[in-house]
Amino acid sequence: GEDVEQSLFLSVREGDSSVINCTYTDSSSTYLYWYKQEPGAGLQLLTYIFSNMDMKQDQRLTVLLNKKDKHLSLRIADTQTGDSAIYFCAENPGGSYIPTFGRGTSLIVHP
Amino acid sequence: DGGITQSPKYLFRKEGQNVTLSCEQNLNHDAMYWYRQDPGQGLRLIYYSQIVNDFQKGDIAEGYSVSREKKESFPLTVTSAQKNPTAFYLCASTRRGISGANVLTFGAGSRLTVL
Numbered sequence: 001g002e003d004v005e006q007s008l009f010l011s012v013r014e015g016d017s018s019v020i021n022c023t024y025t026d027s028s029s030t031y032l033y034w035y036k037q038e039p040g041a042g043l044q045l046l047t048y049i050f051s052n053m054d055m056k057q058d059q060r061l062t063v064l065l066n067k068k069d070k071h072l073s074l075r076i077a078d079t080q081t082g083d084s085a086i087y088f089c090a091e092n093p094g095g096s097y098i099p100t101f102g103r104g105t106s107l108i109v110h111p
Numbered sequence: 112d113g114g115i116t117q118s119p120k121y122l123f124r125k126e127g128q129n130v131t132l133s134c135e136q137n138l139n140h141d142a143m144y145w146y147r148q149d150p151g152q153g154l155r156l157i158y159y160s161q162i163v164n165d166f167q168k169g170d171i172a173e174g175y176s177v178s179r180e181k182k183e184s185f186p187l188t189v190t191s192a193q194k195n196p197t198a199f200y201l202c203a204s205t206r207r208g209i210s211g212a213n214v215l216t217f218g219a220g221s222r223l224t225v226l
Contacts, residue, residue, distance in 0.1 A: 045214050
């Protein structure tokens with residue numbers, strides 16, 4: 001199976017909260033990341049969380065980490081049309097510095 | 112401003128031709144990477160390089176080649192041996208040796224289409 005799994009699509013209404021979920025397999029990953037990719041562009045780091053943390057908040061973004069279940073989520077409050085993009089979850093498996101990416105979740109925000 | 116520059120943005124190739132994608136960074140990063148992105152498949156690692164004059168194969172290296180003669184540059188050649196080269200190619204870099212998160216900086220990508 002894949003190392004990092006994400007659902008492929010999420011559709012939300014503008015102003016609602018979006019929650020993008022990710023599961024990973026390597027419990028030794030020390031950092032977990034969320035990247036954002038806008039159409040036709042490269043990826044940009046949104047945020048990351050150290051494995052000894054449960055939660056990290058940065059303005060409209062909240063990251064929750066459940067190490068026991070190897071589950072990571074990204075919550076975007078007050079979702080805007082500009083948040084429409086592909087969101088990638090990533091980990092550094094086995095202590096490797098090379099990240100493994102999920103397939104990405106396409107977030108579609110409609111009026 | 113520091114960053115990664117990929118060129119060309121769009122490239123068309125006839126079957127049987129080799130093409131080279133350029134990747135240049137002025138971030139003084141040690142490590143550089145090439146990823147291939149196909150719809151619904153996420154990012155797959157082609158090659159990576161940790162230092163000058165050294166590089167390793169990633170998960171899908173067949174049909175590709177790279178060089179790392181300078182710290183700033185990591186060009187990718189898509190050879191005629193690559194059976195399905197039409198894709199979006201992303202170059203990235205990161206600084207090694209710093210404890211903590213390994214955050215990648217990405218270029219804007221190059222879209223290769225085989226005619």
